[in-house]
Amino acid sequence: MEYIIEAFLIACTPLNLLALIGSTLLGLVCGMLPGLTSTMAVALLTGLSYGLPTQTALIVVISVYVGAISGGCQSAVLLNIPGTPASAATAQDGYPLAQQGKAGLAIFLATTSSFIATVISIICVAAFTPTLSAWALNFGVYEYFMLSFFGIVICGNLTAKENPLKGWIAGFVGLFIAQIGLESINAIPRFVYDNVSLRGGIQLIPVMIGLFGFPEILNAFQRSGKKEIGELEKFNPIEGLRIIKNNIFNIIRSSFIGVSVGIIPGVGEDIGGWLSYWATKSLSKDPDSFGTGNPAGIIAPEAGNNACVGGALIPVLSLAVPGSTSAAVLLAAFYLHGYLPGPLLYTDSPDFVYKLCVYMVLASFAMWALALIVSRFSVKILGIRAELLMPVILMLCVIGSYVVRSYKFDVYVMFVFGILGYLMVKMNYPAAPFMLGVILGNMFDSNLRRGLLLSDGSLLPFITRPISAAFLVAIVLMLLSQLGVFRKISAWRKAKKAAQTS
Amino acid sequence: MKNNHVREQDLVTSVVLFFAGLFIFKESVALSQISLSRDISFWESAGLTPGLLGILLVFCSILLFVQSVKKFEKGTLRSSMKEWAVGLYQSKAVRAVVIGALIIGAYTMILFRFLPFWLCSFATLVYLFIHLKATTWKKAAIISGIAVGAVVILFEYIFHVPLP
Numbered sequence: 001m002e003y004i005i006e007a008f009l010i011a012c013t014p015l016n017l018l019a020l021i022g023s024t025l026l027g028l029v030c031g032m033l034p035g036l037t038s039t040m041a042v043a044l045l046t047g048l049s050y051g052l053p054t055q056t057a058l059i060v061v062i063s064v065y066v067g068a069i070s071g072g073c074q075s076a077v078l079l080n081i082p083g084t085p086a087s088a089a090t091a092q093d094g095y096p097l098a099q100q101g102k103a104g105l106a107i108f109l110a111t112t113s114s115f116i117a118t119v120i121s122i123i124c125v126a127a128f129t130p131t132l133s134a135w136a137l138n139f140g141v142y143e144y145f146m147l148s149f150f151g152i153v154i155c156g157n158l159t160a161k162e163n164p165l166k167g168w169i170a171g172f173v174g175l176f177i178a179q180i181g182l183e184s185i186n187a188i189p190r191f192v193y194d195n196v197s198l199r200g201g202i203q204l205i206p207v208m209i210g211l212f213g214f215p216e217i218l219n220a221f222q223r224s225g226k227k228e229i230g231e232l233e234k235f236n237p238i239e240g241l242r243i244i245k246n247n248i249f250n251i252i253r254s255s256f257i258g259v260s261v262g263i264i265p266g267v268g269e270d271i272g273g274w275l276s277y278w279a280t281k282s283l284s285k286d287p288d289s290f291g292t293g294n295p296a297g298i299i300a301p302e303a304g305n306n307a308c309v310g311g312a313l314i315p316v317l318s319l320a321v322p323g324s325t326s327a328a329v330l331l332a333a334f335y336l337h338g339y340l341p342g343p344l345l346y347t348d349s350p351d352f353v354y355k356l357c358v359y360m361v362l363a364s365f366a367m368w369a370l371a372l373i374v375s376r377f378s379v380k381i382l383g384i385r386a387e388l389l390m391p392v393i394l395m396l397c398v399i400g401s402y403v404v405r406s407y408k409f410d411v412y413v414m415f416v417f418g419i420l421g422y423l424m425v426k427m428n429y430p431a432a433p434f435m436l437g438v439i440l441g442n443m444f445d446s447n448l449r450r451g452l453l454l455s456d457g458s459l460l461p462f463i464t465r466p467i468s469a470a471f472l473v474a475i476v477l478m479l480l481s482q483l484g485v486f487r488k489i490s491a492w493r494k495a496k497k498a499a500q501t502s
Numbered sequence: 503m504k505n506n507h508v509r510e511q512d513l514v515t516s517v518v519l520f521f522a523g524l525f526i527f528k529e530s531v532a533l534s535q536i537s538l539s540r541d542i543s544f545w546e547s548a549g550l551t552p553g554l555l556g557i558l559l560v561f562c563s564i565l566l567f568v569q570s571v572k573k574f575e576k577g578t579l580r581s582s583m584k585e586w587a588v589g590l591y592q593s594k595a596v597r598a599v600v601i602g603a604l605i606i607g608a609y610t611m612i613l614f615r616f617l618p619f620w621l622c623s624f625a626t627l628v629y630l631f632i633h634l635k636a637t638t639w640k641k642a643a644i645i646s647g648i649a650v651g652a653v654v655i656l657f658e659y660i661f662h663v664p665l666p
Contacts, residue, residue, distance in 0.1 A: 051663040169562045176555045188548040221602030222595045387636035391627045392649045415610040427511045445551040452545035
């Protein structure tokens with residue numbers, strides 16, 4: 001309770017209040033504009049807020065995250081183009097409702113359900129993180145190595161669109177990038193080639209900004225054209241509140257789906273939105289009305305995707321394994337501001353989780369209020385063309401990469417990883433496992449070598465220790481299933497049986 | 503937008519990744535030798551993890567290579583690859599992106615290194631607005647001036663972050 005009051009008082013100082021409102025607003029606008037993702041917004045703000053006091057910087061990144069996830073619904077409703085992938089499912093019923101002249105109501109429903117779901121997910125963060133952290137205290141070097149490997153494999157599995165192999169490759173390349181620089185045990189330079197700038201290693205923020213911000217800037221060179229935007233009519237808030245009241249169980253169910261999806265490493269908010277939409281449609285008495293402007297079809301995906309915000313933070317805070325791409329970027333932001341998420345977080349910074357929860361509740365309230373105000377200007381904001389926006393974003397990417405260390409080399413790093421990020425997008429390689437690899441690289445390397453040193457080169461502890469063995473079994477099963485080994489065995493058995501019977 | 507050339511791209515990336523994996527493995531052997539020369543055991547050596555990652559990359563690239571080759575119909579590999587390469591070379595979108603990357607590269611790698619931040623950013627922004635046909639040059643200059651000015655005031659004077 002003491003921590004919660006303290007966090008509330010910190011957030012209520014004029015500077016922090018301004019940061020909270022400004023960042024939430026910025027997040028909303030970023031989420032609203034197709035092409036600017038929540039991950040990009042958090043990555044950019046992490047770099048830009050580096051010079052701010054720690055608590056203010058935390059408020060900034062959390063607020064922009066909450067705002068960006070929610071902002072996507074406005075363009076989904078008005079343009080039928082989700083501002084972020086998380087709002088893709090919202091467009092299914094949001095746009096038809098807007099075409100019926102109820103765009104204002106659709107945005108109200110989406111925003112209110114987002115707010116309620118975020119608060120539910122934050123309650124889950126406060127409830128589950130200590131339990132998971134306490135369990136993770138049993139982790140030793142072997143478990144940490146396996147956990148980092150598991151994170152890469154599952155993230156690769158879930159984020160690669162058609163081929164998990166590409167996700168694993170992206171993760172392994174990310175792990176390799178983290179090996180550049182002085183290694184952590186004996187300070188031997190690796191892959192440095194007499195370049196002094198590389199000795200300190202590749203910094204997270206320029207990589208992050210390059211990977212997630214740069215591809216959209218380059219895309220602006222390819223596309224142009226005007227967008228058709230619908231009009232926003234006035235609506236009756238009482239009608240909106242009545243619909244919310246009638247859908248309260250829908251919101252609670254979707255929130256729990258969102259939290260569960262968010263906890264799984266690598267699965268983004270878009271899956272949370274789609275799963276909630278699917279569940280609501282399946283359980284509805286009138287499933288045929290979905291896709292034609294059913295309010296439940298707006299409430300469910302918005303509650304589902306926003307609940308992922310809290311869900312994704314649970315593994316970040318307790319295990320230091322992010323639940324989504326945006327959460328991976330948040331993890332980097334926490335590291336940058338001196339917080340080390342993981343099992344020891346409650347020992348080192350017992351107040352951190354509670355402060356984070358308070359900031360998130362305040363940010364989600366600000367998001368709700370601001371989204372309703374902003375919706376009046378949505379039509380104008382959505383009219384901004386990418387050609388006008390992207391050059392300014394480019395300048396912010398440069399600044400964001402530079403300000404962390406005031407080092408020009410980081411801007412070059414951002415450019416190189418930006419090109420790599422663009423090529424990865426075009427060739428269907430997911431950026432999330434790559435980023436996760438860069439984050440977990442040091443954990444992977446140091447724990448593997450320390451473990452082998454402790455066991456004198458024996459691999460047995462990786463297999464004999466229960467938690468480590470469980471991770472190993474999960475990794476092997478995942479690799480084999482994705483490579484189609486089980487399918488082949490089953491086909492071979494069937495063929496053998498058929499041969500025996502004939 | 504649907505990517506219609508996944509198999510061709512996968513084939514090329516698998517070859518690149520194979521050689522990258524081999525290179526990482528070769529370097530990791532050299533790193534292990536440095537560690538061993540300093541009486542550091544093999545298990546603790548600096549080359550252990552990169553070596554493991556090099557092997558994993560080589561293995562994955564071989565799998566990707568096999569997967570992508572299987573997607574080609576018999577005898578069409580060469581002609582498909584040629585068709586893809588020619589399409590890539592002639593594509594206006596690819597050319598636009600390459601030009602974009604060159605402009606951004608010139609800004610971040612050359613102008614940013616030698617000119618003050620406000621000057622190089624202003625010049626790049628004006629050029630980009632005109633290149634992308636976003637607005638007229640007068641409006642481009644005004645928007646660029648406001649954007650650069652706002653960033654300089656925010657970081658230099660409010661956050662006290664020195665800009666280059």
